[in-house]
Amino acid sequence: MLMRTDPFRELDRLTQQVFGTQARPAAMPMDAWQEDGTFVVSFDLPGVDIDSVDLNVERNVLTVRAERRDQTQPNVELVISERPRGVFSRQLILGDTLDTENVKATYDAGVLTLRIPVAETAKPRKIEIEGKKDKMHEIST
Numbered sequence: 422m423l424m425r426t427d428p429f430r431e432l433d434r435l436t437q438q439v440f441g442t443q444a445r446p447a448a449m450p451m452d453a454w455q456e457d458g459t460f461v462v463s464f465d466l467p468g469v470d471i472d473s474v475d476l477n478v479e480r481n482v483l484t485v486r487a488e489r490r491d492q493t494q495p496n497v498e499l500v501i502s503e504r505p506r507g508v509f510s511r512q513l514i515l516g517d518t519l520d521t522e523n524v525k526a527t528y529d530a531g532v533l534t535l536r537i538p539v540a541e542t543a544k545p546r547k548i549e550i551e552g553k554k555d556k557m558h559e560i561s562t
Contacts, residue, residue, distance in 0.1 A: 467531035
């Protein structure tokens with residue numbers, strides 16, 4: 422069977438996966454790092470009203486949901502529309518070593534930052550070793 426390949430169709434499909442579409446916006450970009458016993462995650466959400474951001478933790482799954490609403494006014498003709506609109510959602514699976522009960526969230530200049538402390542039970546700690554005096558040492562003295 423002969424199949425034709427349309428390079429523009431493939432490019433369009435790839436572009437939609439990377440940048441999203443009006444119906445399905447692209448994923449929100451994020452950075453994650455660890456500092457001073459805290460796991461930090463920052464999401465880029467420019468133009469998103471803080472009231473539309475929803476954060477949930479269920480078991481060890483953190484869900485971030487946000488919506489950028491359409492700002493088009495009646496009687497206004499939209500000439501170019503490149504900024505994604507709609508609902509953005511992202512889920513992160515958090516390890517058992519993180520304290521999901523004490524997640525702190527801030528939103529500043531279009532960046533949502535979450536600070537998740539490492540659980541006390543997961544932090545490195547020194548373990549004391551107890552033992553009895555060596556019997557051989559007692560005999561020789």
